[in-house]
Amino acid sequence: xxxxxxxxxxxxxxxxxxxxxxxxVFEKRCRLRNIELEVISLPFSExxxxxxxxxxYLGGASEKDLQKIAEKLKNHRExxxxxxxxxxxxxxxxxxxxxxxxxxxxEGAVHEGLGLIPMTTxxxxxxxxxxxxxxxPLGILAGFENHTGRTRLAPGxxxxxxxxxxxxxxxEDQTEGAIVxxxxxxxxxxxxxxxxxxxxxLLIGKAxxxxxxxxxxxxxxxxxHEKLAKGYVxxxxxxxxxx
Amino acid sequence: MKQLRLALAxxxxxxxxxxxxxxxxxxxSAPGRIALKICPQALELLAPKVKEKIICVLGTNGKTTxxxxxxTFVTESGHTAVCNTVGAxxxxxxxxxxxxxxxxxxxxxxxxxxxEIDEASAKIVFDYLTPDVIVITNLFRDQMDRYGEIxxxxxxxxxxxxxxxNATLVLNGDDPMCAxxxxxxxxxxxxxxxxxxxxxxxxxxxxxxTCLFCGSELSYNFYHYNQLGDFFCEGCDFKxxxxxxxxxxxxxxxxxxxxxNGKQEVKTPLLGFYNLYxxxxxxxxxxxxxxxxxxxxxxxxxxxxxTARMEEFFLEKPVILNLAKNPAxxxxxxxxxxxxxxxxxxxxxxxxMPSDGIDxxxxxxxxxxxxxxxxxxxxxxxxCHDMAVRxxxxxxxxxxxxxxxVTLGLELxxxxxxxxxxxxxxxxxxxxxxxxxxxxxxxxxxxxxxEV
Numbered sequence: 001x002x003x004x005x006x007x008x009x010x011x012x013x014x015x016x017x018x019x020x021x022x023x024x025v026f027e028k029r030c031r032l033r034n035i036e037l038e039v040i041s042l043p044f045s046e047x048x049x050x051x052x053x054x055x056x057y058l059g060g061a062s063e064k065d066l067q068k069i070a071e072k073l074k075n076h077r078e079x080x081x082x083x084x085x086x087x088x089x090x091x092x093x094x095x096x097x098x099x100x101x102x103x104x105x106x107e108g109a110v111h112e113g114l115g116l117i118p119m120t121t122x123x124x125x126x127x128x129x130x131x132x133x134x135x136x137p138l139g140i141l142a143g144f145e146n147h148t149g150r151t152r153l154a155p156g157x158x159x160x161x162x163x164x165x166x167x168x169x170x171x172e173d174q175t176e177g178a179i180v181x182x183x184x185x186x187x188x189x190x191x192x193x194x195x196x197x198x199x200x201x202l203l204i205g206k207a208x209x210x211x212x213x214x215x216x217x218x219x220x221x222x223x224x225h226e227k228l229a230k231g232y233v234x235x236x237x238x239x240x241x242x243x
Numbered sequence: 244m245k246q247l248r249l250a251l252a253x254x255x256x257x258x259x260x261x262x263x264x265x266x267x268x269x270x271x272s273a274p275g276r277i278a279l280k281i282c283p284q285a286l287e288l289l290a291p292k293v294k295e296k297i298i299c300v301l302g303t304n305g306k307t308t309x310x311x312x313x314x315t316f317v318t319e320s321g322h323t324a325v326c327n328t329v330g331a332x333x334x335x336x337x338x339x340x341x342x343x344x345x346x347x348x349x350x351x352x353x354x355x356x357x358x359e360i361d362e363a364s365a366k367i368v369f370d371y372l373t374p375d376v377i378v379i380t381n382l383f384r385d386q387m388d389r390y391g392e393i394x395x396x397x398x399x400x401x402x403x404x405x406x407x408x409n410a411t412l413v414l415n416g417d418d419p420m421c422a423x424x425x426x427x428x429x430x431x432x433x434x435x436x437x438x439x440x441x442x443x444x445x446x447x448x449x450x451x452x453t454c455l456f457c458g459s460e461l462s463y464n465f466y467h468y469n470q471l472g473d474f475f476c477e478g479c480d481f482k483x484x485x486x487x488x489x490x491x492x493x494x495x496x497x498x499x500x501x502x503x504n505g506k507q508e509v510k511t512p513l514l515g516f517y518n519l520y521x522x523x524x525x526x527x528x529x530x531x532x533x534x535x536x537x538x539x540x541x542x543x544x545x546x547x548x549x550t551a552r553m554e555e556f557f558l559e560k561p562v563i564l565n566l567a568k569n570p571a572x573x574x575x576x577x578x579x580x581x582x583x584x585x586x587x588x589x590x591x592x593x594x595x596m597p598s599d600g601i602d603x604x605x606x607x608x609x610x611x612x613x614x615x616x617x618x619x620x621x622x623x624x625x626x627c628h629d630m631a632v633r634x635x636x637x638x639x640x641x642x643x644x645x646x647x648x649v650t651l652g653l654e655l656x657x658x659x660x661x662x663x664x665x666x667x668x669x670x671x672x673x674x675x676x677x678x679x680x681x682x683x684x685x686x687x688x689x690x691x692x693x694e695v
Contacts, residue, residue, distance in 0.1 A: 012452055012460075017387065021607030024636040045460075062392045065453075129388055130601065144602045146388060190604030194632045225622075225631035225644070232628060 002216075003036040004207050006055040010044040013069060014096055017146075017190025019059035022093070025193035025200050026055070032221055035204070044069070048076045050083050054207040060094025060189050066106040070099050073114055084116055089182045089207045091199075094189035097177070098149050105149040117180050118154035128167035132188060133234040134176045136161030138198040142233035143188030151187070153178055160186055164234065182206045195229050197221065245284055249349040252282035256342040271331035275338030286334075289341045290372035292351035293325065296532050297372060299410075300359040301400060302380030302421070304572050305521045306332065308552060309380055310359035312525035319542045320534040322354035333364040334371070355532075362396050363389070365403035376531060377404060377430075378413040378524050382420035383469060383571035384608070386600030393420065397455075404428050413527045415520060416484045417471040423455045425484050433531050435523040436486035440465040441493055443516055443578055456481050467516065468578070469571050488527040490519055495582055503539070511543040514553045514582075517575040553579065556679045558686045560656055562663045564679060566672045568599070570608035576666050577613050588660035589614050590621035592648035592667030592675070593630050599668050603629055611637040619658040623648035624671055649678040 006026055011019070023039060030037035042048065050056070061069055073080070084090070098104035098121035104113045105123045113121070127148050134141045141161060150170035153159060159169070160177025168176035169187065177186035184199065186192060193200040201218050209215040259274035278285055290297065300310040314326040327340040337358055345351045360368050379400065382393055390396050397420055404412065408430060415421040416434035425432055452470070453460055459478025466472025475482035490501040499518050500510040503526065511522055522543070529536050536542060553576075556562045567573040573591075580587060591611070595601045603626050611633055614620070621643045622630035634642045645651040652665045667675055 015608075016392070017602070017604035018607030021604075021633075021636065024607070028636055028638075062394065064394060144388075144604055146602065189602075191607045194607070194636055195629070223632060223635045225628040225635065225642075229626070229628035229632055232626065 001034060001036055002208060002212060003038065004030065004054040004204070004211070005038045005040065005052055006057060007048075007050070007053045008039055008041045008057045009048070009059075010061075010069060011041045011059070013044055013065045014059035014061045016060035016062055017094060017144075019093070019190055021191030022057065022059070022091070022193045022200075025191075025197060026057075026204070029197060029200050029221060030204060033204075033218055035208070044072070048073075048079070050076075050079050050088070053083075054089060054211055055203060056083070056088070056090040058090065058092040058096035058099070060096055063095070063106045066095055066099065066104065067111055070104065070111060070113060073099065077114055077116075080114065080116055084181055084183055087182045087206070087210050089203050089210070090184070091192075091203055092183075092185040093192050094187065095147070097185035097187060098147075098151055100178075100183070100185055101151065117178050117183060117185060118156040119151055119178055120154070121149040121151040124148055124150040124171070128171050128187075130166055131233045131236045132166030132168065132176065133164040133230075134161035134166075134168070134188075135164050138196075138202060140164070140230060140234060141188070141192075141196045141199065142230040143186075143192050143195065144190070145187045146189055147187050151178075156180065160184060165236075182210070195226055195233070197223075197226060245282070245288065246349055248282035249285055249288050250347065252278040252285045253342050253345050253347060253349055255281055256339065257347075260339070260343055271327070271339055272333065272335040275331075275340075275342060276335040278342050279335065279338050286338055286341060286371035288349065289345055289351050290356070293353050293356045295322070295354045296375040297356040298358070298376040298378070298528055298532065299365070299368075299374040300357075300378045300380065300524075301362060301365055301403070302378070302415075303362070303383040303385045303396075303569065304575075305380040305517060305524070306359040308518065308521040309378060309524045310357055312521060312546060313378075313528050314357045315546050316525060316529040316534055316536060316542060317355045317357055319545070320529075320536055322534075323352055325351070325353045325356040325358070327358055332359045332361045334368055337368055337372075363399055366399060366406065369403050369406040374407050374410045376413060376528055377407060377410045378528060379415065379421045379424065380520065380524055381415050381418045381469075381471065381571070383569055384605065385569040386602070387605075388600055388602040389597070397423070401427060404430060411531055413524060413531060414484075415471070415524065416486050417467065417473070417520075419455065419461060419470055419474050419481075419483075422484055423481075426456065426481065433488070433527050434484045434486045435488040435520070435527045436483065436490075437467060437471075437493065437519060437523075438486065438489040439491045439493070441467050441516065443468045454478055454481050468574060471520075488523055488530065490523055493519060508540070509543070510540045512546065513543075515575055515579040554676070556683045558653075558656060558682060560660065560662060562652055562656070562665065562679060564665045564667070564672070564675055566669065567666050568668050570605050573609040573666065577610060580664055581613060583662065585661040586659065587614075587617045588619035588621070588652075588655035588658055588663045589617045590623055590648050590651045590655065590663070590665045590667075591630050591634075592623035592665065592671045593626040594624045594668055594670045595626050596670040599670050606630065606633045611639075615639050618660045619643070619655045621645070621648070621651040621655055623651050624667065647678075649675050649682065652679075653682060
């Protein structure tokens with residue numbers, strides 16, 4: 001039986017928008033494929049150790065907690081950089097995503113980020129808020145965004161997809177999210193994976209590829225409602241934005 | 244001139260309310276909005292005419308229930324009151340409440356005003372009237388697309404409270420968010436809380452796990468649900484304030500009863516642990532403004548629950564409709580369901596209109612897993628498919644889906660359940676109630692004809 005270890009960083013702080021939904025998806029989709037998944041819920045007070053970790057999850061935190069989370073993660077920058085370059089898998093959503101860039105915004109000020117993804121985030125005038133649909137190589141992804149930061153990708157980072165409706169990284173260049181090696185980050189907040197299980201399966205697949213040598217064939221899982229739920233968001237965008 | 248405008252505003256507002264009733268619409272905000280256009284000072288002119296006290300109820304959950312309980316205490320003790328009982332809780336709704344109570348020439352016969360006010364609106368409403376008592380029931384995450392993070396809501400409330408520096412605060416001492424007002428503002432305060440450990444299903448969603456004053460993580464001697472409990476900070480002196488009004492010997496079955504301040508037994512017809520806080524809050528207010536009520540049990544016996552708070556309809560099997568708007572509300576509804584030993588079918592209805600909140604991420608902050616042992620499951624509302632996916636990840640795979648929660652509920656009556664619960668959010672509730680009343684009536688007719 002294959003086994004993966006998922007490090008869920010500081011769930012007591014990074015839980016702003018139903019983030020535990022993503023854990024449920026990882027757990028169920030591994031279980032149904034007979035993959036043993038060990039989830040380490042690491043409290044903020046404990047030390048980070050990436051040895052034997054196959055997937056890292058960074059959720060959304062409130063603005064008041066972001067800086068201290070960034071400070072703590074910066075102490076492990078070298079380790080995280082090595083993890084990234086060795087194709088370690090990481091998913092960052094909502095306010096966890098900009099932390100990975102060179103700069104992020106919290107409580108009205110710009111702070112230095114981790115520099116793990118070549119991108120910068122600066123403060124914008126208005127909140128970018130609402131349903132988002134994104135066209136990605138994995139298919140259409142749908143979710144909800146709620147961020148003041150404007151993220152701009154630099155060379156070396158690919159967008160996760162192109163915005164079909166909603167705002168995306170900055171409301172201007174139609175990009176949303178970022179991919180560098182096996183790191184995926186997105187402004188889509190909270191429970192990204194329930195509606196977008198393709199992302200979950202890609203991350204599971206990449207983690208297995210790294211650990212066991214080849215990308216696995218993952219059995220499809222039937223839940224027809226994901227597509228209909230996604231369709232709702234896509235149509236919602238078409239209704240309200242009329243692009 | 245001001246008086247003339249006020250009189251005109253009153254007349255127009257009253258006409259609009261009558262017209263609304265004739266057309267069968269529930270007009271609780273529009274009349275006030277138009278009246279304020281005619282006479283912008285209407286509230287400022289009417290509010291000082293309240294003879295005794297203006298009581299305002301704020302907080303995330305339990306506002307309407309607490310407000311209506313206070314109103315019941317006020318009226319049952321022989322007083323008159325202005326009250327927005329229907330839950331229209333922004334400036335327009337408050338104006339409607341005052342003006343519909345006012346006489347045609349702008350007079351007002353009211354001993355008390357009992358008003359629930361939306362968290363984001365309080366700082367606006369308090370520019371028009373000055374409360375004598377402010378109740379803060381609790382602060383939970385709610386519609387983050389509208390209110391922002393919980394700490395923002397807290398700041399909004401602080402701004403509001405600072406506009407009424409002499410008002411007595413009636414605070415939920417078990418909630419660190421509410422209790423923080425004992426340190427952050429100078430107002431006099433009265434505390435209510437639950438003084439013993441209770442065995443509520445534990446939820447993972449806690450607000451303010453860290454101390455608002457020093458940032459250390461809060462510890463608990465015990466807690467009831469969400470962040471409510473006997474908390475203390477290890478980093479500073481912030482801790483649960485000693486309650487002035489406390490409950491012990493809490494019983495939830497068949498209905499809620501408790502011992503007030505260790506001596507007076509209070510029995511209520513209410514279901515659900517959360518109602519304990521609503522009851523305590525309203526008793527704390529009644530005592531604070533000295534309504535001289537000797538027997539709360541007697542008054543509670545006459546208390547009617549408002550629309551769709553565990554409201555029961557009688558069809559071939561009972562159907563229970565409940566409004567829940569956010570994780571704390573849903574988790575408390577789920578706790579109440581778990582107390583019902585019957586075989587249950589459950590429909591969850593989720594809309595995403597602006598007044599519901601367009602972001603539904605919070606579905607994953609609700610412990611729907613606790614309902615996986617129900618005999619049948621439904622997903623309804625505009626976001627029915629999202630809810631079906633939520634059930635899927637709670638390991639419920641056989642889910643019936645329909646936008647209309649009542650259609651679905653009636654369908655699930657055919658399963659081998661003994662009761663159907665419909666848990667729906669705000670914009671679904673009124674139609675659901677209307678349709679259930681219709682179904683109930685139709686069912687009554689079939690019984691009369693002897694068809695059942």
